[in-house]
Amino acid sequence: AQTVTQSQPEMSVQEAETVTLSCTYDTSESDYYLFWYKQPPSRQMILVIRQEAYKQQNATENRFSVNFQKAAKSFSLKISDSQLGDAAMYFCALMDSSYKLIFGSGTRLLVRP
Amino acid sequence: DVKVTQSSRYLVKRTGEKVFLECVQDMDHENMFWYRQDPGLGLRLIYFSYDVKMKEKGDIPEGYSVSREKKERFSLILESASTNQTSMYLCASPRPGDSSYNEQFFGPGTRLTVL
Numbered sequence: 213a214q215t216v217t218q219s220q221p222e223m224s225v226q227e228a229e230t231v232t233l234s235c236t237y238d239t240s241e242s243d244y245y246l247f248w249y250k251q252p253p254s255r256q257m258i259l260v261i262r263q264e265a266y267k268q269q270n271a272t273e274n275r276f277s278v279n280f281q282k283a284a285k286s287f288s289l290k291i292s293d294s295q296l297g298d299a300a301m302y303f304c305a306l307m308d309s310s311y312k313l314i315f316g317s318g319t320r321l322l323v324r325p
Numbered sequence: 326d327v328k329v330t331q332s333s334r335y336l337v338k339r340t341g342e343k344v345f346l347e348c349v350q351d352m353d354h355e356n357m358f359w360y361r362q363d364p365g366l367g368l369r370l371i372y373f374s375y376d377v378k379m380k381e382k383g384d385i386p387e388g389y390s391v392s393r394e395k396k397e398r399f400s401l402i403l404e405s406a407s408t409n410q411t412s413m414y415l416c417a418s419p420r421p422g423d424s425s426y427n428e429q430f431f432g433p434g435t436r437l438t439v440l
Binding site: 311 | 356358360365368383417427429431
């Protein structure tokens with residue numbers, strides 16, 4: 213069975229600082245995709261960043277970047293220059309060839325002004 | 326702008342009632358998914374559909390059924406609602422065109438309370 217684990221239920225960061233959210237996963241598939249989704253209080257799930265497993269280069273999207281360690285099955289999210297609007301639930305997710313998403317339990321990010 | 330809509334943001338029902346949650350996507354995509362979100366558990370897949378009149382069970386299908394009569398509409402049905410089905414329900418459909426990325430768009434969610 214495929215699993216995604218987020219071991220940090222809650223994280224806190226000072227505005228303008230950097231924070232890293234952890235995610236580990238397990239899959240027997242060789243071809244899969246990894247995602248970080250953000251869910252603000254509005255509840256709308258928003259894609260933050262995605263990584264194809266066959267790509268060695270870590271994905272980046274502006275202030276968001278990942279550290280993808282395929283052998284260790286680790287996929288952490290780094291948020292640089294944190295902003296108040298980054299406060300949300302963050303979910304790590306795995307998608308295999310069936311297009312189904314397997315989600316972690318989520319990490320609540322608090323941003324201190 | 327792609328859109329996935331859900332019929333209700335909030336819903337309150339009584340135990341034993343039959344409940345319909347509707348999801349509509351305007352992306353003309355074959356795949357549609359229903360997830361349930363609970364604190365500490367993340368999102369879990371209930372049912373999904375790869376085409377009209379097709380349905381597949383996800384990880385937690387018990388107590389639920391689905392209907393896909395038209396490509397754009399995917400309904401989740403609680404045949405006899407129970408209090409343990411109180412939850413947030415999210416519908417999703419992939420972004421068309423760039424299939425290699427398989428980005429899924431989510432609806433705004435329906436918070437269902439069963440009394």
